[in-house]
Amino acid sequence: MNANELEVFREDKPFAAVRGVQERGARSKRSAANKPSILVVDDQDIIADSLLDILNGAGFRAVVAYDGASALRLAELAQPDYLLTDVVMPGMNGVELAIAIRNKYPATKIVLFSGQVGISDILLQGKHQGYEFELIAKPIHPDKLIDRLKGIQGR
Amino acid sequence: MPADMLPSVMDPESLLSAIVDSSDDAIISRDLNGIITSWNAAACRIFGYAAEEIVGQSILRLIPDDLHPEQAVILAKIRAGERIDHCETTRRRKDGNLIGVSVTISPVRDRAGRIVGASKIARDISERRRREESRSHLAAIVDSSDDAIVSKDLNGIITSWNAGAYRVFGYTAEEIVGQSILRLIPDELYPEEAMILEKLRAGERIDHYETTRRRKDGNLIEVSVTISPIRDDAGRVIGASKIARDISERKETERRIIQSEKFAATGRMAATVAHEINNPLESVMNLVYLARKQSSPRGKAFAYLQLAEKELERVSHLARQTLGYYRETGSPVKAMLHELLRDVLKVYESKLRSGGIAVDCQFHDRRPIMVSRGEVLQVFSNVIANAVDAMPTGGKLQIQTRETTSTQGEGVQVTIRDSGTGIPREYLDRIFEPFFTTKGNLGTGIGLWVSRQLIEKRGGRLSVESGTEEISRGTVMSIFLPFVPTTPEAGEND
Numbered sequence: 157m158n159a160n161e162l163e164v165f166r167e168d169k170p171f172a173a174v175r176g177v178q179e180r181g182a183r184s185k186r187s188a189a190n191k192p193s194i195l196v197v198d199d200q201d202i203i204a205d206s207l208l209d210i211l212n213g214a215g216f217r218a219v220v221a222y223d224g225a226s227a228l229r230l231a232e233l234a235q236p237d238y239l240l241t242d243v244v245m246p247g248m249n250g251v252e253l254a255i256a257i258r259n260k261y262p263a264t265k266i267v268l269f270s271g272q273v274g275i276s277d278i279l280l281q282g283k284h285q286g287y288e289f290e291l292i293a294k295p296i297h298p299d300k301l302i303d304r305l306k307g308i309q310g311r
Numbered sequence: 312m313p314a315d316m317l318p319s320v321m322d323p324e325s326l327l328s329a330i331v332d333s334s335d336d337a338i339i340s341r342d343l344n345g346i347i348t349s350w351n352a353a354a355c356r357i358f359g360y361a362a363e364e365i366v367g368q369s370i371l372r373l374i375p376d377d378l379h380p381e382q383a384v385i386l387a388k389i390r391a392g393e394r395i396d397h398c399e400t401t402r403r404r405k406d407g408n409l410i411g412v413s414v415t416i417s418p419v420r421d422r423a424g425r426i427v428g429a430s431k432i433a434r435d436i437s438e439r440r441r442r443e444e445s446r447s448h449l450a451a452i453v454d455s456s457d458d459a460i461v462s463k464d465l466n467g468i469i470t471s472w473n474a475g476a477y478r479v480f481g482y483t484a485e486e487i488v489g490q491s492i493l494r495l496i497p498d499e500l501y502p503e504e505a506m507i508l509e510k511l512r513a514g515e516r517i518d519h520y521e522t523t524r525r526r527k528d529g530n531l532i533e534v535s536v537t538i539s540p541i542r543d544d545a546g547r548v549i550g551a552s553k554i555a556r557d558i559s560e561r562k563e564t565e566r567r568i569i570q571s572e573k574f575a576a577t578g579r580m581a582a583t584v585a586h587e588i589n590n591p592l593e594s595v596m597n598l599v600y601l602a603r604k605q606s607s608p609r610g611k612a613f614a615y616l617q618l619a620e621k622e623l624e625r626v627s628h629l630a631r632q633t634l635g636y637y638r639e640t641g642s643p644v645k646a647m648l649h650e651l652l653r654d655v656l657k658v659y660e661s662k663l664r665s666g667g668i669a670v671d672c673q674f675h676d677r678r679p680i681m682v683s684r685g686e687v688l689q690v691f692s693n694v695i696a697n698a699v700d701a702m703p704t705g706g707k708l709q710i711q712t713r714e715t716t717s718t719q720g721e722g723v724q725v726t727i728r729d730s731g732t733g734i735p736r737e738y739l740d741r742i743f744e745p746f747f748t749t750k751g752n753l754g755t756g757i758g759l760w761v762s763r764q765l766i767e768k769r770g771g772r773l774s775v776e777s778g779t780e781e782i783s784r785g786t787v788m789s790i791f792l793p794f795v796p797t798t799p800e801a802g803e804n805d
Binding site for chain 1: 588589590592593596601604627
């Protein structure tokens with residue numbers, strides 16, 4: 157992994173903070189340019205990393221972050237077409253991240269992704285500020301996740 | 312006794328005088344002007360005057376003012392030689408207190424047979440009156456009691472029956488007095504009556520015993536009974552009094568409380584478990600998926616992983632349904648039910664279109680309702696998914712909402728009607744049972760079970776009607792949600 161430029165994104169986990177960015181450069185520009193980019197955010201490494209591989213194999217260009225703040229900085233680099241983020245995370249939660257991304261990159265299609273119960277309060281906070289996002293419940297079969305993502309219309 | 316041993320003092324007059332003095336009743340004589348001429352010891356006890364105080368005084372001193380006219384009537388009768396027997400009236404004691412007396416007044420004649428006065432025997436009946444009053448007071452209490460108060464003899468034959476018993480059991484006193492108490496007892500509880508009678512014969516009392524009884528209309532009610540032995544003056548048990556309180560309502564409340572406590576406990580457990588299960592499941596599902604993608608489609612590993620994935624899907628589905636939204640009671644929000652229905656329909660849009668299912672919506676709910684959005688979405692989603700599954704060859708899905716008033720108060724009624732295969736009658740009672748499914752391996756048997764719990768938890772109702780005959784084929788699911796949740800647990804507002 158070419159991690160030089162990635163260390164800034166997460167100090168405690170420099171090599172793990174973002175994966176997939178290098179693939180933009182490594183792949184041929186021709187194929188990469190046609191694929192939609194997706195930023196996957198989950199504080200559970202296994203989920204984030206496995207989704208990265210799954211989505212890359214399904215016609216997306218995926219990048220991964222393991223916390224909200226890193227994701228926000230990564231979004232500036234990647235300017236993703238999609239954001240798929242966990243809701244309950246230490247630090248910045250998924251709804252806060254989604255709101256920040258929506259304000260900066262209104263074209264990004266946003267999907268929240270949660271296996272946690274009792275997140276209605278977090279979702280409600282977003283709603284009170286006038287933000288509502290699509291929510292997918294974990295666990296979901298990868299094929300269904302891919303279908304859902306492809307079925308989402310832009311704003 | 313030999314005559315010579317009779318005390319010499321015992322001449323007939325002294326004997327009479329001794330009898331008069333030892334009488335428990337007041338014995339008084341007076342002349343025709345109403346002046347008292349003699350006064351015995353009992354008169355002294357009953358009226359409080361000593362003989363010295365009252366002899367020579369008017370009899371009116373003993374008579375309450377309002378009864379003075381009575382005296383004229385009595386005197387007239389005496390003069391006419393009539394006797395007055397056991398007349399109950401009121402007299403005044405020296406201390407001013409009024410007492411109830413039963414008086415017998417007879418004319419007193421001189422040797423020539425002329426009436427010269429009257430003798431009056433007065434018996435204090437205040438105590439008897441008090442007893443009578445307290446008895447009628449007790450009878451009034453018994454009759455006005457909400458509880459059934461019944462007495463029976465030791466053979467179990469009913470001997471008395473109050474108004475409360477009529478209300479609780481439905482039999483009038485005329486119908487049931489003289490009948491066996493077993494008429495009130497469900498057949499399977501007959502042995503209980505034998506046990507009760509045995510205890511009563513032994514003089515034991517049975518306190519607040521909760522059991523079931525049968526009303527005249529055949530319905531069973533839950534009662535709390537207290538049964539005490541009734542004894543005669545000699546202390547022998549001759550029967551029993553039974554006080555039965557209808558506790559059906561209290562039992563129902565208890566059941567509801569227990570149920571809502573169960574919900575709360577299940578909810579807490581679900582919340583704890585959900586996070587620990589859903590995330591690893593997501594990881595494992597992703598990893599198995601990746602492993603399958605990496606393996607050769609012709610190899611055995613591929614087939615194994617494919618099976619593993621299918622099984623994981625089933626577990627995931629279960630986990631999502633039972634744990635996913637389960638406890639999203641966090642803060643109920645104001646929501647328009649038709650908007651939530653539209654949201655769910657949007658999710659099923661492509662499935663409905665590709666399945667050849669026409670959707671007809673008539674939304675007439677105008678006021679928002681306090682609900683947990685996630686829960687209601689889950690219920691609508693379960694019901695609509697079932698409707699879609701019931702119409703594999705296409706059909707019509709009709710969804711209606713309207714505001715209505717039911718026994719649970721004001722609320723919104725949602726009916727979701729499909730033209731599908733219908734549910735066989737023998738399954739109708741079972742579809743809300745956990746893990747009951749008619750969809751074979753495709754179903755989890757969780758959806759409607761959870762749905763009903765979620766709805767009832769908010770004081771609503773989820774019911775089903777279905778037909779499998781040609782003319783009435785299809786299923787109607789009715790969901791009623793009150794504007795104000797009625798269960799204790801659902802009191803929180805946002």
